[in-house]
Amino acid sequence: MKFIRIPAAILILVFGSLSAFAQTTAFTYQGKLTEAGNPANGNYQLQFKLFDAISGGSQIGATVSDVAVTATQGVFTTRLNFGANAFPGADRFLEISVRRNAGETYTPLSPRQQISSSPYAIRTLSAAAADALSGNCVGCVGDTQINSISGGKVTGNVANAASAQNVTGVVGTANGGTGLSAAGAAGNVLRSTGGIWTSSALQAADVPAGSANYIQNQSGAAQPASMNITGQIRTGNLLRIGSEARTTDAPGEFIPGGYNGLVIRRIDSRSLSGIVARTDVLQLNRDGTAAGFQISFGGTLTSPQMIHCTGMNSAKATVNARIKLLAGTASGGVQLFRDDQNMEYFQCSMGDTFNAGHVTQIILQRYENDNYWMGTVISTSNQ
Numbered sequence: 001m002k003f004i005r006i007p008a009a010i011l012i013l014v015f016g017s018l019s020a021f022a023q024t025t026a027f028t029y030q031g032k033l034t035e036a037g038n039p040a041n042g043n044y045q046l047q048f049k050l051f052d053a054i055s056g057g058s059q060i061g062a063t064v065s066d067v068a069v070t071a072t073q074g075v076f077t078t079r080l081n082f083g084a085n086a087f088p089g090a091d092r093f094l095e096i097s098v099r100r101n102a103g104e105t106y107t108p109l110s111p112r113q114q115i116s117s118s119p120y121a122i123r124t125l126s127a128a129a130a131d132a133l134s135g136n137c138v139g140c141v142g143d144t145q146i147n148s149i150s151g152g153k154v155t156g157n158v159a160n161a162a163s164a165q166n167v168t169g170v171v172g173t174a175n176g177g178t179g180l181s182a183a184g185a186a187g188n189v190l191r192s193t194g195g196i197w198t199s200s201a202l203q204a205a206d207v208p209a210g211s212a213n214y215i216q217n218q219s220g221a222a223q224p225a226s227m228n229i230t231g232q233i234r235t236g237n238l239l240r241i242g243s244e245a246r247t248t249d250a251p252g253e254f255i256p257g258g259y260n261g262l263v264i265r266r267i268d269s270r271s272l273s274g275i276v277a278r279t280d281v282l283q284l285n286r287d288g289t290a291a292g293f294q295i296s297f298g299g300t301l302t303s304p305q306m307i308h309c310t311g312m313n314s315a316k317a318t319v320n321a322r323i324k325l326l327a328g329t330a331s332g333g334v335q336l337f338r339d340d341q342n343m344e345y346f347q348c349s350m351g352d353t354f355n356a357g358h359v360t361q362i363i364l365q366r367y368e369n370d371n372y373w374m375g376t377v378i379s380t381s382n383q
Contacts, residue, residue: 024081025081025082025083025084026079026080026081027079027080027081028077028078028079028080029048029077029078029079029080029094030075030076030077031075031076031096032074032075032076033071033074033076033098034074039071039073039074039075040071040074041071041072041073041074042070042071042100043068043069043070043071043100044068044069044070044071044076044098044099044100045066045067045068045069045098045099045100045101045102045106046067046069046076046078046096046097046098047063047064047065047066047067047096047097047098047106048063048064048065048067048080048094048095048096049063049064049094049095049097050082050086050092050093050094050095050115051092051093051094051095051112052090052091052092052093053091053093054093054111054112054114055111055112057093060082060086060092061082061083061085061086062082064080064081064082066102067080087115091114091115092114092115093112093113093114093115094112094113094114094115095108095109095112096108096109096113097109173195173196173197178190178197179196179197180197180198180199182199183199184199184200185199185201187201187202188200188201188202189201189202189206262378262379262380263377263378263379263380263381263382263383264376264377264378265376265377265379265383266374266375266376267362267364267373267374267375267376267377268372268374269286269364269372269373269374270371270372271286272286272288272289272290272371273285273286273287273288274286276293276362276364276373276377277360277362277377277379277383278360278379278381278383279305279350279351279352279357279358279359279360279379279380279381280357280358280381281297281301281303281305281351281352281357281358282295282296282297282305282307282350282351282360283295283296283297284336284348284350284360284362285333286373287335287339289339290339290369290370290371291337291338291339291340291341291342291343291366292335292337292338292339293335293336293337293343294333294334294335294336295307295323295333295334295336295350296332296333296334297325297329297331297332297333298331299331300328300329300330300331301325301326301327301328301329302327303327303352303354303355303357304324304325304326304327304352304354305324305325305350305351305352306322306323306324306325306349306350306351306352306353306354307321307322307323307324307325307336307348307349307350308321308322308348308349308350309321309322309336309337309346309347309348309349310346310347311337311343311344311345311346311347312343312344312345312346313341313342313343313344314342314344314368314369315342319337319341319343319346321336321337321348323336336348342369344365344366344367344368345364345365345366346363346364346365347361347362347363347364348361348362349361349362350362351380351381358379358380358381359379359380360377360378360379360380360381360383361377361378361379362375362376362377363375363376363377
């Protein structure tokens with residue numbers, strides 16, 4: 001038994017009498033069968049498969065099997081339904097197989113028949129839901145249909161921030177916006193009161209205290225934070241590097257094994273008296289003259305102290321000084337340089353190296369016969 005389908009007799013129709021609200025994804029297929037060269041008559045079973053190519057390719061959707069039809073003078077009509085997702089706009093081809101009854105195997109008819117555009121009218125099912133822009137509107141409205149939209153009409157989350165550039169108007173907080181009609185001054189931040197958003201400058205209270213993620217200006221204990229920078233660090237006052245343990249202004253007892261920070265400071269000594277530099281025990285003082293300096297300390301020394309200095313006087317002669325103060329030495333002072341030595345430059349290192357205590361290094365110089373001494377101090381003790 002041989003079945004032949006005549007391709008020229010294939011017609012694809014959609015019931016025009018159905019309303020838009022009653023429309024389904026089913027469509028009517030009408031074809032013509034011939035058997036042994038003559039129009040077929042009688043009852044047959046058909047099987048339909050949808051493909052994306054005229055031969056080979058991939059099957060789309062499920063197989064529609066055992067469709068009973070009655071052929072009259074070869075013509076038969078049936079309804080098929082492959083679902084809305086089967087027709088996205090790409091080419092589709094229908095493969096038909098036929099048999100007389102369930103006891104026979106299906107005979108495929110060749111070639112496959114391309115589906116014309118009429119079944120694609122089922123895409124209008126999506127358009128019916130587009131008026132409300134509801135969750136039922138899947139793929140019915142795209143970027144090509146929307147140029148811009150008022151922010152007041154936007155609800156829910158904006159899934160793609162790149163598309164938000166076309167939103168105009170004020171988006172209220174209830175719709176996920178800020179409710180602000182302007183961006184605010186340059187450098188401002190958004191601030192929430194719990195009910196509304198405001199735009200204002202960043203305030204010190206906005207930065208939580210005591211975080212290891214940033215350095216915060218404070219005069220109390222050192223912060224547990226690290227900083228890695230390039231460029232310059234400038235300060236108009238004291239620069240301290242490292243821990244401040246046991247480097248307070250009031251000299252305190254040194255605890256062996258502890259870590260000490262490093263303090264670097266400029267010296268600008270214009271007074272004939274006063275402290276120029278210090279350790280936690282010793283002080284380098286002006287002695288009341290233009291070029292005189294002395295070492296002083298309060299209380300009986302509990303550890304040995306060493307002072308080493310070298311310099312040059314106005315006669316270009318090298319002048320050295322070495323002073324050793326033993327533990328148990330009573331409070332007082334010792335002359336380092338006299339005024340009549342006319343020192344113009346010297347550098348000193350003083351402190352407790354015997355017990356790995358604090359050490360201070362000083363470099364000082366002046367113009368010939370001037371009262372002003374300028375220089376720097378580097379110390380493990382606060383200055």
